[in-house]
Amino acid sequence: MTPAEEAQRIFDLAGIESSAGKLVSHSPIDGKPIGRVTRGDPDSACARAAEAFEQWRLVPAPKRGEFVRILGNLLREAKPILAKLITLESGKILAESLGEVQEMIDICDFAVGLSRQLYGLTIASERPNHRMMEQWHPLGPVLVISAFNFPVAVWAWNAALALVCGNPVIWKPSEKTPLCAEAVMVLVRRASERFGGIPHGLVQLVQGERDVGEALVDDPRIAMVSATGSTAMGKAVGPRVAQRFGRVLLELGGNNATIVCPSADLELAARAILFSAAGTAGQRCTTLRRLIVHEGIADSLVERLRNLFASVKIGDPRDSDVLVGPLIDEAAFNAMKAVLGDQIERVDAVPGGFYVRPALVEVKAQEGPMLEETFAPILYVLRYREIDEAIALNNAVPQGLSSSIFTNDLREAELFMSAAGSDCGIANVNIGPSGAEIGGAFGGEKETGGGRESGSDSWRAYMRRQTNTINYGSDLPLAQGIRFDVAP
Numbered sequence: 001m002t003p004a005e006e007a008q009r010i011f012d013l014a015g016i017e018s019s020a021g022k023l024v025s026h027s028p029i030d031g032k033p034i035g036r037v038t039r040g041d042p043d044s045a046c047a048r049a050a051e052a053f054e055q056w057r058l059v060p061a062p063k064r065g066e067f068v069r070i071l072g073n074l075l076r077e078a079k080p081i082l083a084k085l086i087t088l089e090s091g092k093i094l095a096e097s098l099g100e101v102q103e104m105i106d107i108c109d110f111a112v113g114l115s116r117q118l119y120g121l122t123i124a125s126e127r128p129n130h131r132m133m134e135q136w137h138p139l140g141p142v143l144v145i146s147a148f149n150f151p152v153a154v155w156a157w158n159a160a161l162a163l164v165c166g167n168p169v170i171w172k173p174s175e176k177t178p179l180c181a182e183a184v185m186v187l188v189r190r191a192s193e194r195f196g197g198i199p200h201g202l203v204q205l206v207q208g209e210r211d212v213g214e215a216l217v218d219d220p221r222i223a224m225v226s227a228t229g230s231t232a233m234g235k236a237v238g239p240r241v242a243q244r245f246g247r248v249l250l251e252l253g254g255n256n257a258t259i260v261c262p263s264a265d266l267e268l269a270a271r272a273i274l275f276s277a278a279g280t281a282g283q284r285c286t287t288l289r290r291l292i293v294h295e296g297i298a299d300s301l302v303e304r305l306r307n308l309f310a311s312v313k314i315g316d317p318r319d320s321d322v323l324v325g326p327l328i329d330e331a332a333f334n335a336m337k338a339v340l341g342d343q344i345e346r347v348d349a350v351p352g353g354f355y356v357r358p359a360l361v362e363v364k365a366q367e368g369p370m371l372e373e374t375f376a377p378i379l380y381v382l383r384y385r386e387i388d389e390a391i392a393l394n395n396a397v398p399q400g401l402s403s404s405i406f407t408n409d410l411r412e413a414e415l416f417m418s419a420a421g422s423d424c425g426i427a428n429v430n431i432g433p434s435g436a437e438i439g440g441a442f443g444g445e446k447e448t449g450g451g452r453e454s455g456s457d458s459w460r461a462y463m464r465r466q467t468n469t470i471n472y473g474s475d476l477p478l479a480q481g482i483r484f485d486v487a488p
């Protein structure tokens with residue numbers, strides 16, 4: 001079956017209208033159109049979200065969690081079909097698409113538990129008969145801007161938390177993967193029915209291009225913008241939201257490194273490096289792009305990797321033995337070609353798609369395109385002598401998302417994770433930099449934007465903190481012992 005035929009079957013089954021609208025979605029598998037969607041109206045979406053907020057913020061948080069629980073259960077049921085659509089529209093292999101839906105399910109479970117744990121502190125007051133505490137209140141409508149490479153999971157990380165925190169959600173998906181978003185909205189509507197109705201405008205999808213995104217970003221009714229994508233996009237979004245004192249959560253480009261030390265288990269390292277560098281055709285923000293190897297083991301590791309890169313099966317991501325699907329589009333291919341020139345190895349898999357063999361490039365110094373995030377499977381290899389030098393190389397790029405070290409030396413591992421170690425938001429030991437679980441906070445520093453999504457206490461970004469001081473006595477002592485009495 002062609003991607004278009006297979007997609008049509010999914011739309012019929014799910015009841016998705018995909019033949020109208022001006023915005024066309026293409027499958028990277030063969031480059032052909034698979035459906036169309038209609039451009040949304042940012043202004044009315046913001047108005048509806050603001051209205052929904054008035055109601056949803058008053059619903060008890062565990063009850064809000066109940067809605068997310070229902071959505072999570074529907075995602076469990078829809079996992080195979082939604083994963084298939086992700087593969088058709090984003091080009092990632094089916095195993096990874098199933099993993100992506102699993103991330104959605106996992107974050108729903110996390111958020112349900114969280115809905116009973118939106119804890120504030122109580123604080124000892126310096127004044128007699130006084131008590132201090134913190135409360136966390138809903139913030140307001142949250143705009144989620146998501147990228148093509150995780151067309152649904154990143155929305156779920158944000159939406160599940162935002163909803164239990166009491167906020168409406170507006171979703172502006174990538175214009176490259178609008179149909180996956182439509183499919184998720186079918187499940188949201190079904191969840192609403194099972195829940196007994198949610199406020200109209202609580203969960204909305206607004207399709208469109210850059211101008212639609214800009215109108216949403218600039219709208220003062222949007223309390224928070226959570227944007228995932230390139231550093232260039234974040235540079236445009238961040239200041240616009242700051243200009244109106246809105247809140248931003250940025251999860252932008254990565255240029256992730258792995259250090260391989262002399263004591264490392266090379267078999268383990270090679271497998272992890274292959275997954276992190278070639279998985280999702282090098283189009284994860286956590287993709288491994290820089291390998292920093294100790295000179296004593298570099299030759300044998302590079303040889304092992306060259307063999308793995310040469311044998312990895314590239315092709316139609318629907319085939320179960322394929323590990324690397326197509327690049328998202330021609331522009332991605334051209335970006336890779338601009339770096340590699342004639343060294344680029346295009347693979348003739350499905351006509352119309354852009355399939356490439358992951359590239360391994362040995363370099364002497366960290367410079368030029370290696371300092372940028374090229375969203376394609378290019379792994380640069382650098383050699384090092386001393387661990388301090390390796391850590392300095394890890395940190396000497398503008399981005400700061402993920403990083404990892406392979407070592408069986410406790411001192412090296414701890415140094416890498418210490419204040420003098422990796423400067424990234426994520427620093428792993430004996431696993432690659434990609435494929436994080438939802439339980440941890442996800443995001444990074446420097447040009448990666450500083451935001452943290454998903455697990456741990458990331459939920460706080462979606463709420464407003466209120467400090468309360470309560471006097472239960474009959475005197476009025478002032479803080480810092482200040483006297484302010486009128487003479488009798």
Ligand code: UN1
Pocket residue numbers: 103149150154228283284285286433434435436437
């Ligand atoms: C992204 O590429 O935007 O850690 C997110 C990972 C995935 C998420 C990546 N869980 O690779």
